[in-house]
Amino acid sequence: MKSTTHDEYIASIPEPARQRLLDIQACVGALHPDATRCISYGMPAFRSRRVFFYFAAFKKHIGIYPPVMQDTALIAELAPWRGPKGNLSFPLDQPLPLDLIGRVAVALRRQYDAREKA
16 A cells, blocks of 8 residues: 555664664654645645655665755765755764764755746
Protein backbone atom coordinates (compact mmCIF):
# COMPACT_ATOMS: atom_id res chain seq x y z
CA MET A 1 0.00 0.00 0.00
CA LYS A 2 1.33 3.43 -0.95
CA SER A 3 1.66 6.03 1.75
CA THR A 4 -0.61 9.06 1.49
CA THR A 5 0.89 11.11 4.33
CA HIS A 6 4.28 11.81 5.86
CA ASP A 7 3.20 9.96 8.99
CA GLU A 8 2.27 6.80 7.06
CA TYR A 9 5.52 6.86 5.08
CA ILE A 10 7.72 7.43 8.11
CA ALA A 11 5.91 4.79 10.21
CA SER A 12 6.68 2.24 7.48
CA ILE A 13 10.44 2.85 7.70
CA PRO A 14 12.60 0.90 10.17
CA GLU A 15 15.16 2.49 12.46
CA PRO A 16 17.68 4.08 12.21
CA ALA A 17 16.25 5.78 9.14
CA ARG A 18 12.86 6.54 10.76
CA GLN A 19 14.30 8.94 13.33
CA ARG A 20 16.36 10.67 10.67
CA LEU A 21 13.24 11.23 8.57
CA LEU A 22 11.44 12.65 11.60
CA ASP A 23 14.38 14.99 12.25
CA ILE A 24 14.41 16.19 8.63
CA GLN A 25 10.64 16.66 8.65
CA ALA A 26 10.82 18.74 11.85
CA CYS A 27 13.75 20.82 10.59
CA VAL A 28 12.16 21.68 7.24
CA GLY A 29 8.78 22.24 8.86
CA ALA A 30 10.28 24.71 11.35
CA LEU A 31 12.10 26.60 8.60
CA HIS A 32 9.02 26.69 6.34
CA PRO A 33 5.95 26.68 8.60
CA ASP A 34 3.73 27.83 5.72
CA ALA A 35 4.73 24.88 3.52
CA THR A 36 2.33 21.97 3.17
CA ARG A 37 3.38 18.37 3.74
CA CYS A 38 2.55 16.05 0.88
CA ILE A 39 3.57 12.82 -0.82
CA SER A 40 4.95 13.19 -4.33
CA TYR A 41 6.60 10.49 -6.43
CA GLY A 42 6.00 8.20 -3.43
CA MET A 43 8.18 10.31 -1.14
CA PRO A 44 7.46 12.77 1.66
CA ALA A 45 7.75 16.30 0.32
CA PHE A 46 7.07 19.94 1.15
CA ARG A 47 5.04 22.21 -1.10
CA SER A 48 4.65 25.95 -1.38
CA ARG A 49 2.72 26.57 -4.61
CA ARG A 50 4.80 23.65 -5.93
CA VAL A 51 6.92 20.92 -4.38
CA PHE A 52 10.38 22.20 -3.52
CA PHE A 53 11.83 19.52 -1.19
CA TYR A 54 11.63 15.71 -1.26
CA PHE A 55 13.22 13.26 1.15
CA ALA A 56 13.17 9.47 1.37
CA ALA A 57 14.76 6.49 3.09
CA PHE A 58 16.65 3.76 1.29
CA LYS A 59 18.48 0.68 2.48
CA LYS A 60 21.75 2.46 3.27
CA HIS A 61 21.01 6.19 2.99
CA ILE A 62 18.57 9.08 3.17
CA GLY A 63 18.03 10.83 -0.15
CA ILE A 64 17.15 14.49 -0.63
CA TYR A 65 15.87 15.87 -3.92
CA PRO A 66 15.99 17.85 -6.20
CA PRO A 67 19.55 19.13 -6.49
CA VAL A 68 20.50 22.63 -5.44
CA MET A 69 21.43 24.46 -8.65
CA GLN A 70 21.86 28.15 -7.80
CA ASP A 71 23.88 28.52 -4.58
CA THR A 72 27.45 27.75 -5.68
CA ALA A 73 28.92 27.96 -2.17
CA LEU A 74 26.34 25.52 -0.83
CA ILE A 75 26.81 23.23 -3.83
CA ALA A 76 30.54 23.06 -3.06
CA GLU A 77 29.83 22.31 0.60
CA LEU A 78 27.48 19.49 -0.42
CA ALA A 79 30.08 17.80 -2.64
CA PRO A 80 30.69 14.82 -0.29
CA TRP A 81 27.00 13.84 -0.49
CA ARG A 82 26.15 14.76 -4.10
CA GLY A 83 25.46 11.99 -6.60
CA PRO A 84 26.03 12.20 -10.36
CA LYS A 85 22.76 14.11 -10.89
CA GLY A 86 23.33 16.40 -7.90
CA ASN A 87 20.87 14.67 -5.59
CA LEU A 88 22.01 14.19 -1.99
CA SER A 89 22.69 10.87 -0.30
CA PHE A 90 23.35 10.79 3.45
CA PRO A 91 24.61 7.35 4.59
CA LEU A 92 22.79 5.84 7.56
CA ASP A 93 26.09 4.92 9.21
CA GLN A 94 27.26 8.54 9.40
CA PRO A 95 25.99 11.53 11.42
CA LEU A 96 23.16 13.42 9.75
CA PRO A 97 24.15 17.07 9.06
CA LEU A 98 20.72 18.47 9.94
CA ASP A 99 21.80 22.12 9.88
CA LEU A 100 23.16 21.63 6.36
CA ILE A 101 19.94 19.90 5.29
CA GLY A 102 18.01 22.89 6.64
CA ARG A 103 20.14 25.19 4.50
CA VAL A 104 19.40 22.95 1.51
CA ALA A 105 15.66 23.29 2.14
CA VAL A 106 15.97 27.09 2.25
CA ALA A 107 18.05 27.14 -0.94
CA LEU A 108 15.62 24.85 -2.77
CA ARG A 109 12.65 26.99 -1.83
CA ARG A 110 14.47 30.12 -3.04
CA GLN A 111 15.39 28.27 -6.23
CA TYR A 112 11.77 27.32 -6.90
CA ASP A 113 10.39 30.71 -5.86
CA ALA A 114 12.79 32.37 -8.34
CA ARG A 115 11.48 30.09 -11.11
CA GLU A 116 7.92 31.11 -10.25
CA LYS A 117 8.79 34.80 -10.59
CA ALA A 118 10.67 34.37 -13.86
